[in-house]
Amino acid sequence: MPRSPQDRLLLHRREFLKGCCATAAVGAVAGPSLLFSDPAQAAANTYDTIVHVFLRGGIDGLNLVPPVSGNDRGFYEEARPDLSIAASGAYGALPLTLAGGAATGFGLHPSATGLHDIWTDGKLAIVHGCGLLTTVTRSHFDAQLYLDLGTPGQHGIGSGWITRAWDSQPGTPGNAVMPALAVNSRTPTNLLGATESLTMGSPSDFALNSGAWAWQKTRADSPAGLKGVNETLATLWKGKTGLEGAGRAADASLRVIAGQPYGDLPASWPTGNFARQLWTVAQSVRFNLGMRYAAVDLGGWDTHDGQGTAGAGYHYYQDRIAELSQALAAFYGELKAGGEIGRVTVVVQSEFGRRVRQNGSRGTDHGYGNPLLVLGGAVNGRKLYGSWKGLDPEILSPYFGDVPVTTDFRRVLSELLIRRMGNNRIGAVFPGYSGYSPLGIVQGSDMTPQYVGASMAAASLPPARLPDIPQPAYGESLRPVGSSTAEETPGWQKRGRIDRTLTRRAR
Secondary structure, X not given: OOOOHHHHHOOOXXXXXXXXXXXXXXXXXXXXXXXXXXXXXXXXXXXXEEEEEEEOOXXXXXXXXXXXXXXXHHHHHHHOOOOOOEOOOOOEOEEEEOOOOOEEEEEEOOOOHHHHHHHXXXXXXXXXXXXXXXXXXXXXXXXXXXXXXXXXXXXXXXXXXXXXXXXXXXXXXXOOOOXXXXXXXXXXXXXXOOOOEEEEOOHHXXXXXXXXXXXXXXXXXXXXXXXXXXXXXXXXXXXXXXXXXXXXXXXXXXXXXXXXXXXXXXXXXXXXXXXXXXXXXHHHHHOOOOOOEEEEEOOOOOOOOOOOEOOEOOOHHHHHHHHHHHHHXXXXXXXXXXXXXXXXXXXXXXXXXXXXXXXXXXXXXXXXXXXXXXXXXXXXOOEEEOOOOOOOHHHHHHHOOOOOOOEEHHHHHHHHHHHOOOOOXXXXXXXXXXXXXXXXXXXXXXXXXXXXXXXXXXXXXXXXXXXXXXXXXXXXXXXXXXXXXXXXXXXXXXXXXXXXHHHOOOO
């Protein structure tokens, strides 16, 4: 009896793993990464999709969400004479008020009008001082890795937090078409180890289209009997070996994406690459492919010099915020109009914030705590969450003048997993983390978290502090160790071991 098209696409996961080399071979032709799950006919997407937006480079949270009144306003202006966002006026911060109209003392960067509209709509929440509570680093590489893996202080776990979230998801169907998607040219570390995720830069590029155009596939005007590269490769994957099974998976994923009506960016959307990535995510949600997680990156936030401010100086930073805000607003508006926003939650985070004080190059160096944004239809928005300690230099001095982290990022993500995804296996997703309690950011049912395999010692860890050694002066890390006299050598070098998380960058 001939097999149905659906049966021909099915692939056992073990076969996929055994034949990953075949997937890599096809991927070399296709271009983007090719990791895909068991293909099957899509079911109605009645569950949530978490869209994780990583702002790589360390966004300046104090200029994205600046204080606009009170003592903190004075401390802010004193620390940033050339960079502070005005409290009012033509280039002033957009005030953040509560649902009843009460002031919060904070605003949004004036270029973040789209985010401000979502706030006013009651569907944007801001978590103050969120990040790596138990581990401190000023290294982009370490901080991003800790967040992507979901294991602060540990590098070698071998899988990303999104991978473990899907693997531990209760009641997942075995025939999900595309449970996880990274719209990127490479698979991000938060999907490390995933065998059921797909990575593609854009749907139009996700195709076997290298080589001569006439030979790529059979077309209506092709010579009689021509079998193109696509058809030829498809015939190679009919056997039962792992290699052939992996080839079938690669071919199936290409066919599934090719079979979806992915369209051009709407005229009403902004035209940047970040907007195009979110448009791909929005369409994938709408196509009901079973997508539970999507990962998108936006880089370019490492502003050590010439950061500028709103309406003056170098405009790169305010343009970057505008790109972020406009694209998220378009994404939110698209799914709201289509009725899908109620089952989509977006979380926006960066590896760390910037220093409170501007540096000598009118930029900001690597800091610590940062705001985290959550937006979507199920968000209890127009509220500030977490603990804000203020900008008084005496309060910030134990943290080298940085905004401290007061909310563990895993606490926010755990709430999304429990309340929106129905996954309470927190110990499996974030090993070593325990003591979770909801902040109330999103709607949903609470469940008792399971910490099986988690280290309970993590619950008693105190809030992280930077090492109790003097902060190196600006530019001090450029001076070679031992090049100065004993009297000139700073104390932090005399200790014999340089903390490279503090001195890796010159600025």
